[in-house]
Amino acid sequence: MQFGQLLEARAGGLYSPAADAWIDSRRPVERALITHAHGDHLGYSHKQAWCSASCAPLAAKRLGAKVQLHGIPYGEAFRMGEAWISFHPAGHILGSAQIRIEVDGQVAVVSGDYKRGRDGVSQPFEVVPCDVFVSETTFGLPCYVWPDPRKEGERLRAWWRSNQEQGACSVLLAYALGKAQRVLPLLEGVEGPILMHASADPFVQLYRDQGVQLPPTERATAERIKQGVAGAMVIAPPSVQNTPWLRKLRPCRLAMASGWMQVRGVRRRMGYDDGFILSDHVDWPELLQTVKDSGCSELWCTHGFAGPVARYFREQGLKAQVLAADETRLEME
Ligand SMILES: [Zn+2]
Ligand SMILES: [Zn+2]
Known part of the structure; x- marks a missing residue:
């Protein structure tokens, strides 16, 4: 699975050829982009890693001094290889970010884990328009609708x-x-x-x-x-x-x-x-809303109910696919 030079789903996880960086890789890599500080999104032996400035103290607590960590303020784009990278609030936990990757006017967004409802603790989710959206689908079935x-x-x-x-x-x-x-x-x-x-x-x-x-x-x-x-x-x-x-x-x-x-x-x-019932992930209505808000033409689904979600969106006329099986796992939350 590939979207130009922006993003590629490889056996080892999500990789951006343009930035020459891996996203939320758990294997040790030279350059990692990290959405948030939960263990299933962190690698413990990366050479260098980039995350939001608010995520950095949390990630540092987990990674120790071994990993060279760069905290970047939300919304601030920086150059990495051929790509522009920026972090945008995902509303999941403190410092959680969607990673935006731009190359020649085309945009990929990797959501990590996210939710739309405000919890008074995490920075509220921000809609980031994109061409390809990688969405978690932990609770991606119509039966999941969170109470207030x-x-x-x-x-x-x-x-x-x-x-x-x-x-x-x-x-x-x-x-x-x-x-x-x-x-x-x-x-x-x-x-x-x-x-x-x-x-x-x-x-x-x-x-x-x-x-x-x-x-x-x-x-x-x-x-x-x-x-x-x-x-x-x-x-x-x-x-x-x-x-x-x-x-x-x-x-x-x-x-x-x-x-x-x-x-x-x-x-x-x-x-x-x-x-x-207190979730830090999107429920079904929030998932539909977010895919719509993103304006994406292509959707990659990961975690949980990726298969049913991809099928649903294909029926809606969107190009929707499931990330490699090793990326589809049940979220402990
Ligand atoms: Zn998480
Ligand atoms: Zn997760």
């Missing part, structure tokens, strides 16, 4: 209060970077400590460093847990489920914040007491 996150926030606060009344600790499972910070403003208005698992806590500070307003939090250290956590809200990654660490928080109620909570039966099957 403010309503989910109300449910979340009510859940916390009711657990407090029963003297229980509330444990909300949320991915350490992005979701764990995004849920914090939704907790405002309830009296009680908010404790962050050690994997999510450093990112809270990195968000605050960029001026994001978040309610006060504490780190959920062993000593802090020993002081008692009845009535507290603990934010922890899903990997803590069925661990001794989680047992120390008993009595507790367990809930998950994810788009997958919209799927019937998932919550029960996974053993959560409750679920909150």
Whole structure:
């Protein structure tokens, strides 16, 4: 799959021949362009990498000093080989970007992960007109339509209060970077400590460093847990489920914040007491709207339901294809 010198889908991932750079490559490469700091979009041994200026501190935290990292302000175009490259807000997590590649007046945009709804934490998504659009299709089926996150926030606060009344600790499972910070403003208005698992806590500070307003939090250290956590809200990654660490928080109620909570039966099957439908990805209507807004003549689909989405758009008369199988994976969010 190729779009001129702009973009090529190779076995190893997305590559721009004009810029001689790989996009969100997980293999080590000479020059990488990074949409955002989630692990499935980062390579840990690149020689040099470029990302948005807001993404850079988050990516640096994950990559260490090994990778030479260049943070570029949103909207600022720079030359790379034969191409002009710029980063534009994707609304997914703090610093997440769509990568715009321009060569001779033709434009490719790689969305990375993105959402259209505002979460009060990430820079809001920006429409970037293009010829070829590479879109994630994590939730690319008509059954995925997100409820108003403010309503989910109300449910979340009510859940916390009711657990407090029963003297229980509330444990909300949320991915350490992005979701764990995004849920914090939704907790405002309830009296009680908010404790962050050690994997999510450093990112809270990195968000605050960029001026994001978040309610006060504490780190959920062993000593802090020993002081008692009845009535507290603990934010922890899903990997803590069925661990001794989680047992120390008993009595507790367990809930998950994810788009997958919209799927019937998932919550029960996974053993959560409750679920909150809070996604950092586009739902079906947002996906349709975004493809339309982009004005693209060609659509490349990746992640999740790439096949059905590509088929849908082909029926609408668009040239739509699925990225190589190794690029089509289920998003953990
Ligand atoms: Zn992501
Ligand atoms: Zn992803």
